[in-house]
Amino acid sequence: MFAYIDGKLTFKCPTYVVVEAGGVGYHINISLNTYSAIGNAERCKIYTWLHVKEDAHTLYGFADEGERRLFLHLISVSGIGPTTCRMMLSSITPVEIQNAIINADVVLIQQIKGIGVKSAQRIVLELQDKLKKEGPDSLISMPLHNTTRDEALSALIMLGFGKQVAEKAIDNAVKKADQDLTVEQMIKIALKNL
Numbered sequence: 001m002f003a004y005i006d007g008k009l010t011f012k013c014p015t016y017v018v019v020e021a022g023g024v025g026y027h028i029n030i031s032l033n034t035y036s037a038i039g040n041a042e043r044c045k046i047y048t049w050l051h052v053k054e055d056a057h058t059l060y061g062f063a064d065e066g067e068r069r070l071f072l073h074l075i076s077v078s079g080i081g082p083t084t085c086r087m088m089l090s091s092i093t094p095v096e097i098q099n100a101i102i103n104a105d106v107v108l109i110q111q112i113k114g115i116g117v118k119s120a121q122r123i124v125l126e127l128q129d130k131l132k133k134e135g136p137d138s139l140i141s142m143p144l145h146n147t148t149r150d151e152a153l154s155a156l157i158m159l160g161f162g163k164q165v166a167e168k169a170i171d172n173a174v175k176k177a178d179q180d181l182t183v184e185q186m187i188k189i190a191l192k193n194l
Helices: 032-038 065-075 082-091 094-102 106-110 117-134 148-158 163-176 183-193
Strands: 004-012 016-021 024-029 043-052 057-062
Touching (some): 004 024, 004 032, 024 043, 032 082, 043 065, 057 065, 057 082, 082 094, 094 106, 106 117, 148 163, 148 183, 163 183
Antiparallel strands (some): 016 024, 043 057
16 A cells, blocks of 8 residues: 655654654554664655554555565465564564575574474475575665666566566567667567567
8 A cells, every 4th residue: 555655754663663754653663674774864765565454554664675575475475474574574684584585594584583493494485486586686676766677677577577587588678679668668578578
């Protein structure tokens, strides 16, 4: 529902922040990783995810898009909820979590409070291929000033294609074109070749 909230940081503690935007103060649950990334900023941009339950609507916030993407991967695993994910992101960095999953480091994952052997194995089993497919730099935020190629690449990755495969398809589309392509044209040509 909310992609991000950009506003004045009115309160900050290791577990949540309050960001005022448009006269509304948003209570956003965060990880220690996000807490550290915010630092002493008076204004911040928090990427969000809204968890809707029968008895509550809870906002979770992240310092960057990469952390949110990893969070969404983690909650897709059966038996892993938002609270456990936040604990994971508070215990070790998103890059360490991603590397542990890709390298099947079950021991490191199960050292996180609330994660047992079976949960750690399930996380590796369900996410290892997805994270390998995305590539090691999937947690790095996309550039702010995207080129047409960057936007097309980002769209293909969001559609589920691996970064290297998508880059190859886009490069082929650009080579074959006799004119500058729009983002839409680039994506359509790349999709035909994938």
